[in-house]
Amino acid sequence: MRVVQTGNGPNGVVGFHGWSGDHTTFDPLLKNLSENVTFYSFDLPGCGQSPEPKRWEMKSLAREMAEELIRLEKRDLTLVGSCSGGVVAVFTIRELREMGKGEVVGRLVMIDPFGFCPWYFNLFLAPLVGGLMYAATFANPLGRWITNWSLKKKRAGKVHLTESFRQVNHQVTIKYLRMMEACGSPDQFQGMKIPVEILMGGNTFAAVAESVRMWQKALPQSNVKVLEHVGHLPIDEAPDAVREVVFRRPFKKNIPKLKKMPAIQAREARELRNELTRGDMKGPPAWDFDSSGNSN
Numbered sequence: 180m181r182v183v184q185t186g187n188g189p190n191g192v193v194g195f196h197g198w199s200g201d202h203t204t205f206d207p208l209l210k211n212l213s214e215n216v217t218f219y220s221f222d223l224p225g226c227g228q229s230p231e232p233k234r235w236e237m238k239s240l241a242r243e244m245a246e247e248l249i250r251l252e253k254r255d256l257t258l259v260g261s262c263s264g265g266v267v268a269v270f271t272i273r274e275l276r277e278m279g280k281g282e283v284v285g286r287l288v289m290i291d292p293f294g295f296c297p298w299y300f301n302l303f304l305a306p307l308v309g310g311l312m313y314a315a316t317f318a319n320p321l322g323r324w325i326t327n328w329s330l331k332k333k334r335a336g337k338v339h340l341t342e343s344f345r346q347v348n349h350q351v352t353i354k355y356l357r358m359m360e361a362c363g364s365p366d367q368f369q370g371m372k373i374p375v376e377i378l379m380g381g382n383t384f385a386a387v388a389e390s391v392r393m394w395q396k397a398l399p400q401s402n403v404k405v406l407e408h409v410g411h412l413p414i415d416e417a418p419d420a421v422r423e424v425v426f427r428r429p430f431k432k433n434i435p436k437l438k439k440m441p442a443i444q445a446r447e448a449r450e451l452r453n454e455l456t457r458g459d460m461k462g463p464p465a466w467d468f469d470s471s472g473n474s475n
Contacts, residue, residue: 180221180222180224180229180230180243180244180247181202181221181222181227181228181229182202182219182220182221182222182247183202183219183220184217184218184219185209185212185217185218185220186209186212186213186214186216186217186218187217188213188214188215188216188217189215189217190215190216190217190257190426190428191216191217191219191251191253191255191256191257192216192217192218192219192256192257192258192259192425192426193218193219193220193221193248193251193256193257193258193259193284194208194218194219194220194221194259194261194264195221195223195244195258195259195260195261195264195265195267195268195271196220196221196222196223196226196261196262196264197260197261197262197263197264197265198262198263198352198355198356198359199317199343199344199347199352200226200261200262200264200343201222201223201226201227201343202220202221202222202227203220204220204261204264204414205218205220205259205261205414206220207414207415207418208414208418208421208422208425210418213426216426217253219251221244221247223240223244223264223267224240224243224244225348225351225354225355226347226348226351231351235354235357235358236358236361237266237267237270237358237359237361237362238270238274238362240267240270240358241267241270241271241273241274242274242278244267244271244274245271245274245275245278245280245283248271248275248283248284249275249278249280249283251283253283254282254283254285255282255284255285255286256283256284256285256286257284257285257286257287257288257425257426258271258272258284258286258287258288259288259289259290259425260287260288260289260290260292261290261291261292261414262290262291262292262293262411263292263293263355263359264292265289265290265292265293266292266293266294266359266362268287268289269287269289269365269368269371270362271284272284272287272371272373273368273371284373285373285374286373286374286375286376287373287374287375287376288375288376288377288378288424288425289375289376289377289378289394290377290378290413290414290421291378291379291380291383291387291411291412291413292377292387292390292391292394293359293386293387293390294364294365294389294390294391294393294394295364295365295386295389295390295393296356296359296360297384297386300356300359300360301360303316303353303356304353304356304357304360310353313349313353314349316341317341317344317349317352318344318349320345323341323342323344323345324341326340326341327339327340327341327342332382332410333380333382333383333384333410333411334382334410334411334412334416335382335408335409335410335416335417336416338410338412338415338416340410340411340412364393365390365393365394365396365397365398366393366396366397367397368397368398369397369398371397371398372400373398373400374400375394375398375400375401375402376401376402376403376404376424377391377394377395377401377402377403377404378403378404378406378413378420378421378424379391379403379404379405379406379413380405380406380409380410380411380412380413380416380417381405381406381407381408381409382408382409382410383409383410383411384411387411391403404420404424406420406421
């Protein structure tokens with residue numbers, strides 16, 4: 180599987196791109212990457228320079244991705260899924276746990292994720308006419324331009340929603356669409372215990388907003404952040420806001436260090452402990468501790 184590594188820090192972050200994407204999806208996040216981070220950006224199976232999966236079925240594909248993550252020989256990775264890559268990510272986490280390797284991923288970040296295949300995508304799967312509709316929308320320059328123009332309210336600035344379809348294998352994108360349609364809803368992941376953060380564009384598709392509600396219901400621990408004035412591609416439209424969440428590490432509680440006990444006092448404490456566990460102590464100890472920890 181094609182994976183591009185950026186950085187060599189102790190904190191590992193893995194990116195799964197979305198529909199029609201490849202490993203370059205995450206390039207806007209890698210500017211001035213912290214020396215504490217290593218970012219692994221994958222071409223998912225069948226995309227970019229990666230071979231097609233063994234089977235076009237989500238569980239099987241996720242098992243392949245789980246095996247790839249295990250090969251990284253890292254623990255507590257942050258797994259980032261953009262668009263439909265969020266679905267691949269959560270399936271992969273479940274596969275890792277079924278393999279007894281749940282420690283590999285310690286945190287999930289979903290960026291403008293879908294949770295189901297909306298009706299307008301299902302049109303592309305319709306017998307006979309679906310392929311023609313897909314070709315008219317994504318497989319020619321005029322169709323891509325019209326589609327991007329019609330979705331101008333779902334993007335910010337000069338971001339192009341359909342440009343990534345220019346170089347894709349269209350047979351593969353259709354296969355991903357069929358796989359998404361068949362993989363089931365987010366409620367199958369109820370009870371999965373993992374920290375989850377979801378980023379959603381304030382101007383994204385209604386289907387994404389509905390999907391986020393579904394993900395929140397299935398994974399109630401999810402922390403959702405809405406990025407105002409941002410559409411369906413937050414990585415391109417608001418990279419700084421996305422970077423802040425993706426590379427944020429959970430805070431560790433500071434545990435105060437105890438003062439080292441003097442050697443003589445430590446020896447006496449060990450002797451007292453041994454006497455108490457033997458049960459043969461004949462009298463009170465030569466000293467004890469008051470509630471403040473001072474010896475008497």
